[in-house]
Amino acid sequence: MSSNLLFIDSIVGHEQAPIFTALFVSGVLLLLSLFGLRQLKKSDNPTIPSSNLSPRTFFHAFSEMVVNLGDTAMGKENRRYLPFLASLFVFLLFLNMIGLIPGFLMPTDMFQFNMGIALAVFGLYNYWGIKEVGIASYLGHLCGPVLCIAPMLFVIELISHCVRPMTLSLRLFGNMTGDHLSLSIFTELTNGLYIPVPVIFLLLGTLVCFIQAFVFTLLTMIYIRLAVAHEH
Numbered sequence: 001m002s003s004n005l006l007f008i009d010s011i012v013g014h015e016q017a018p019i020f021t022a023l024f025v026s027g028v029l030l031l032l033s034l035f036g037l038r039q040l041k042k043s044d045n046p047t048i049p050s051s052n053l054s055p056r057t058f059f060h061a062f063s064e065m066v067v068n069l070g071d072t073a074m075g076k077e078n079r080r081y082l083p084f085l086a087s088l089f090v091f092l093l094f095l096n097m098i099g100l101i102p103g104f105l106m107p108t109d110m111f112q113f114n115m116g117i118a119l120a121v122f123g124l125y126n127y128w129g130i131k132e133v134g135i136a137s138y139l140g141h142l143c144g145p146v147l148c149i150a151p152m153l154f155v156i157e158l159i160s161h162c163v164r165p166m167t168l169s170l171r172l173f174g175n176m177t178g179d180h181l182s183l184s185i186f187t188e189l190t191n192g193l194y195i196p197v198p199v200i201f202l203l204l205g206t207l208v209c210f211i212q213a214f215v216f217t218l219l220t221m222i223y224i225r226l227a228v229a230h231e232h
Contacts, residue, residue: 018107025094033059062090066217073221081128081224088121089217092172096209099180100202108212109177111169118165121220126161129227138227168219172212179208 039056066086070079092108099106107113130138142157143150183201 017105018110018113021098021105021107022095022113025091025098029090029094059090062086069218070221073218074225078225078228081221084124085217085221085224088117088220089213092117092213092216093210096176096213097206099176100183100205100209106176106180108172109180111173114169114172115165118168121168121223122161122165125220125224125227128224132228133230137230141226141229164223168216172216175208175212179205 036056036059043056063086066082066089067079070082070085074081095108096106098104099109126138129141133141139154142154142161144153144157146153183205186201
């Protein structure tokens with residue numbers, strides 16, 4: 001990891017490096033999305049994917065995956081939350097993968113940065129839940145269906161809700177830190193003599209980056225579905 005910090009630290013310093021990297025990733029995604037939107041507007045039939053590899057095909061593939069995942073995890077009635085979830089997934093994926101590029105710091109191997117994203121998710125799904133079912137019904141979800149044990153269930157559910165940002169942050173932090181640390185160790189041990197070894201760990205690291213963005217987004221979908229669910 002130390003070699004990856006040199007480029008960013010020399011520009012903005014170690015404390016501001018995660019924010020700088022996140023802004024850089026945001027700018028890249030914004031440019032890709034604008035270019036993809038431009039290609040989409042020029043297309044004769046926007047619903048048919050392009051046969052060429054381009055930002056349009058990239059976002060189309062990810063959008064289709066997120067829609068299918070969202071329909072399974074939340075139901076088609078909650079598709080209005082998919083723009084946020086798709087943006088979250090792509091943003092986390094790029095934040096994870098930029099750490100594989102020499103000279104760039106990966107923001108998601110810092111707990112504070114992950115906590116910021118998790119708190120934003122926490123605030124949004126609670127806001128959407130209250131907006132959808134009302135404050136009384138939302139709090140009623142925490143009490144359970146049995147009145148005599150409602151106080152105990154309320155405390156348990158409240159604690160469960162409050163620790164969700166912590167668990168989301170720790171899961172992402174632990175997995176990404178371990179993945180990039182192992183990649184750095186094996187790269188330094190081989191010292192460039194055995195190229196297949198770091199290449200294998202680089203491929204495994206790419207897979208871990210995808211899986212962790214996927215898990216974070218999937219858990220967010222589950223939290224949103226539980227928050228906006230109406231009692232039957």
